[in-house]
Amino acid sequence: MTSTPLTLVAGRLERVRAAVAEHGPITAYDVVPLLHGAELTQLTAGWWLPEVLCYLHHLAVTGVVVSSGESRDGALGARLNVSRSGAERAGTVELHP
Numbered sequence: 001m002t003s004t005p006l007t008l009v010a011g012r013l014e015r016v017r018a019a020v021a022e023h024g025p026i027t028a029y030d031v032v033p034l035l036h037g038a039e040l041t042q043l044t045a046g047w048w049l050p051e052v053l054c055y056l057h058h059l060a061v062t063g064v065v066v067s068s069g070e071s072r073d074g075a076l077g078a079r080l081n082v083s084r085s086g087a088e089r090a091g092t093v094e095l096h097p
Contacts, residue, residue: 016055017064017080025068025077028052 003011012035019034020026031052033039040048056078059065068077 012051013055013058016052017059020056020059020065020078021080024065024079026079027077028056031056 015035016031019031023030023034028049029040032044032048035052035055036044036048038044056065060067060078063081065078066081068079
């Protein structure tokens with residue numbers, strides 16, 4: 001079965017949500033290797049980092065994650081939105097066309 005763009009994005013959103021749940025608070029930079037299985041390089045940074053930022057932005061707008069505030073090095077991290085119910089936090093990310 002071939003993956004459609006929608007299922008690819010939904011899967012990546014779920015992996016980003018899971019990374020935040022397991023490792024959060026976590027920065028977009030730290031999510032990249034968890035999503036793509038490799039560290040950022042000069043060749044991948046221009047695509048992977050903005051991609052992860054978009055996923056984190058989507059998860060923030062939908063209330064799944066919130067900013068954890070500024071860390072010691074000035075980076076902003078994300079964490080799960082604990083004000084949501086347990087059922088909402090445990091749910092997977094769904095996209096609808």
